[in-house]
Amino acid sequence: MSAPERIPPRSVTTAELLAEGELKVRGRIREASNAVLYCSVSYEGRDAFCVYKPIAGERPLWDFPDGTLAQREVAAYEVSEATGWGLVPPTVLRDGPYGEGMCQLWIEASPEAELLALVDREEPEEGWKAIGFAEVGEGKTALLVHADDVRLRRLAVLDAVINNADRKGGHLLPAGEGRLYGIDHGVTFNAENKLRTLLWGWAGEALTADAVSVLASLRDGLASGAALSTRLAELITVAEIDATRARVSAMLASGKHPEPSGEWPAIPWPPV
Numbered sequence: 001m002s003a004p005e006r007i008p009p010r011s012v013t014t015a016e017l018l019a020e021g022e023l024k025v026r027g028r029i030r031e032a033s034n035a036v037l038y039c040s041v042s043y044e045g046r047d048a049f050c051v052y053k054p055i056a057g058e059r060p061l062w063d064f065p066d067g068t069l070a071q072r073e074v075a076a077y078e079v080s081e082a083t084g085w086g087l088v089p090p091t092v093l094r095d096g097p098y099g100e101g102m103c104q105l106w107i108e109a110s111p112e113a114e115l116l117a118l119v120d121r122e123e124p125e126e127g128w129k130a131i132g133f134a135e136v137g138e139g140k141t142a143l144l145v146h147a148d149d150v151r152l153r154r155l156a157v158l159d160a161v162i163n164n165a166d167r168k169g170g171h172l173l174p175a176g177e178g179r180l181y182g183i184d185h186g187v188t189f190n191a192e193n194k195l196r197t198l199l200w201g202w203a204g205e206a207l208t209a210d211a212v213s214v215l216a217s218l219r220d221g222l223a224s225g226a227a228l229s230t231r232l233a234e235l236i237t238v239a240e241i242d243a244t245r246a247r248v249s250a251m252l253a254s255g256k257h258p259e260p261s262g263e264w265p266a267i268p269w270p271p272v
Helices: 014-020 070-081 150-162 209-221 227-234 238-254
Strands: 021-026 035-045 046-054 091-098 098-104 116-119 128-137 140-147 172-174 180-182
Touching: 014 035, 014 046, 014 091, 014 098, 021 209, 046 070, 070 091, 070 150, 070 209, 070 227, 091 238, 098 238, 116 128, 150 180, 150 238, 172 209, 209 238, 227 238
Parallel strands: none
Antiparallel strands: 021 035, 035 046, 046 098, 091 098, 116 140, 128 140, 172 180
16 A cells, blocks of 8 residues: 655745734834834744734824724735835734734844945935935034935835835845845825935936836726725725825826925934
8 A cells, every 4th residue: 555645734925924823922112103012923833023013002193094004004015015026024914912903024134235324425426316414413414315226216116106204214124135125104105295205316317117117007906996906995095095096197197206295394304
């Protein structure tokens, strides 16, 4: 009699791990303004670390509805995945030790060349883009610059689409294999223009062919009844989805990176 066929163990996806795994709180990230818990997660033999942000720990904001930041984090991930750029770590909405919240794969940042810098110059050097001048004490100013990096440029496009109101330097995580992730997307998708970012270096410049192609794909995905639009409807309001469509269409019509509107502070504070 032949031996029974061995069935290989099923491979657990990252989404399954985050959504179904057992969460154990290991600590709290105290620098955050809202409750951010560092956790381990385990499911069917696969383990990882993650960030869990319970809705119950969200601080009320004057310009965003209460109890919606976790959903916005997930919506940002969904749009990032639709671009194909993979700029946001895997993120799900799930129940946890302190109720429903956002759960996101922990990304261990890798040391790498600086993405942001303060320089004592009037103009940026080659390979850098100017953001603006910043006070550095004793009445002195320095030029704040960011790297002229394709990954940052893609993130600038994503931020414009999701209307990110808080793209700080500390929200940029260079990872292994040349990857770059953006995190902390709770204040996104407002129906009003709230774009506030450090990545203004390409403002007014022509979009790359890659970005135009991605935006055209997003436009299709955001059409009424399309997959991305249907998924976002579970997370944000109809008005916010309409505003997202409008931002994508505006960028495609102009063919350029957006510029500061002048109606809202263009750079977050503190910038890092």
